[in-house]
Amino acid sequence: MAYRVPQTAMRLMATVYRKIFPVVDVELAHWKQRAEQIPDDELRTQALASIESKRFHCQGGSVYALLANYKWREAIRFIVAYQTISDYLDNLCDRSTSRDPADFRLLHQAMIDALSPTNTVKNYYKLREEQADGEYLADLVRTCQKTLRKLDNFSLIHNLLLELENLYGDLQVHKxxxxxxxxxxxxxxxxxxxxSYxxxxxxxxxxxxxxxxxxFCMVSYALGEKITEDxxxxxxxxxxxxxxxxxxxLDYYIDQQEDNDEGDLNFCSYYPNRDEMRKRFIYFIKQANTHVQRLPNCRFHEMVHQGLVGMYLADPKVKKLDDGLGMTNELLQFSGSKARFFHWNTKMYYKFKKEK
Incomplete structure (x- = not known):
């Protein structure tokens, strides 16, 4: 069944809860079952932890499946697999038994291979002690490749996908x-x-x-057969x-206390003060809104950045931050009524989940 791209916040949330999240849950249940079968204790621990603690990354990313028309389920399968690779590798690097940049580079070759259907899978663990994952990472890569192999217009996006992924991989190595x-x-x-930035x-x-x-945006448009070079x-x-x-x-903002406790690098800690951070967050909101106007379904993309503000700042971790509620109120006021709607809706979701 094809789905119209939602144009209102109410329609978007209804579609996400009724259509998107249940399929995300099915996909994540599959990968959790696979992770439970990983022979190596450390790899299994990090794979399961990434699914448990970062589930919302897959949920949020899968909103882009709404751009894939009747192939929205295939889009979710790709997004969940690709995001699971990202979250798993991030855990492996954050809690690593290694600090070798060559090891991190080889691990993240998996994300490049996942975007390159003709690439063969490799031993991504070659430079680290832990090895036996029961083909878990390789199967995640193959799942992404299988989706991309079906795209007639893949050549239009491949180099741009790799451009974004190479920057992502560089970051993971350096940090x-x-x-x-x-x-x-x-x-x-x-x-x-x-x-030029x-x-x-x-x-x-x-x-x-x-x-x-x-x-996720590019792959979803390509699955929906709407992609062009422009x-x-x-x-x-x-x-x-x-x-x-x-x-x-925003992700780093809500994780400040957690990252401080774990000794992890957090980019928000480099702002000279809270007021400068608030001003820069507002700058990013303004620029995001301006730049998405050139895209089709621009109302959808507007709701994405409004949703990012509302949903991240609804996380219970915000209450533990210095003036977290003050920052939340200021950014929600600037972002407008849709951001406030997403914020309230997400808080109700957390409350329901806690009571369940």
Whole structure:
């Protein structure tokens, strides 16, 4: 069945809860079952932890399946598999028994292979102690490849997908090496790659590279047979750096206390003060809204950035942050009524889940 791309917040939320999330749950249940069968204790632990604690990444990303027309289920299958690779590898690197950049680079080759249907799967664990995953990561890669292999118009998006993924992979390598090397590597990389993005700091540029939203958007449009060369280029311009930057900065914002406790790098900690962070978040919201106007279904894309603000700031972790409620009120007021609707709706979702 084909679905119209929702144009209102109420319709979007209804579709997400009734159609999208149940299919996401089925896909994640499959990968959880596979993860439970991983022979190596450490790999199994991190695979299961990534599914349990980062489920909302797959839920949020799967909203883009609504752009795939009658192939929305295939879009969800791709998005869940690709995001599961991302979250799993992030856990492996964050809680790693290694600090070897070559190891991180090889692990993230899996994400490049997942976007390249003709690539063969590899031993992505070759440079680390843990090896036996029962083909878990390889099967995630193959699942993504299977979807992309069906696209007649894949050549229009392949290089752009790899462009976004290469930035993502670079980030994961630089931010997970030895603590004393991270900032120097990230700032050097920023100076090499930032190009025309002179309005961004190194930590804002880094945040923008850490999102998979542009990839999900392109693949979904391609599955819906709407992609053109111009549209693919416009998606990258619309999503990178502002939509993706807003996404990851909000993600880091709510994780500040957790990252501080775990000793993990958090880009929000580099803002000189809370007021500057608030101003920059508003700047990203403005720029995201401006840049998505060039896309078809622009109301949908507007709701995505409004949803990012509303849904992330509804996370219970915000209450534990210094002036978290104040920041929430200011950003919701700036983002408007739809963001407030998504915020209220998400809070009700968390409340229901807690009471269940």
């Amino acid at each position: 997970h090496v030895q603590v004393e090397q991270r900032i120097s590597r990230l700032t050097k990389w920023f100076n090499m790659k930032s190009g 002179t309005s961004l700091s190194w930590y804002e540029f880094s945040a923008a590279t850490g999102s998979t939203l542009g990839i 549209l693919a280029g416009n998606i990258v311009k619309a999503y990178f750096p502002y939509m993706q930057g807003l996404h990851i900065l």
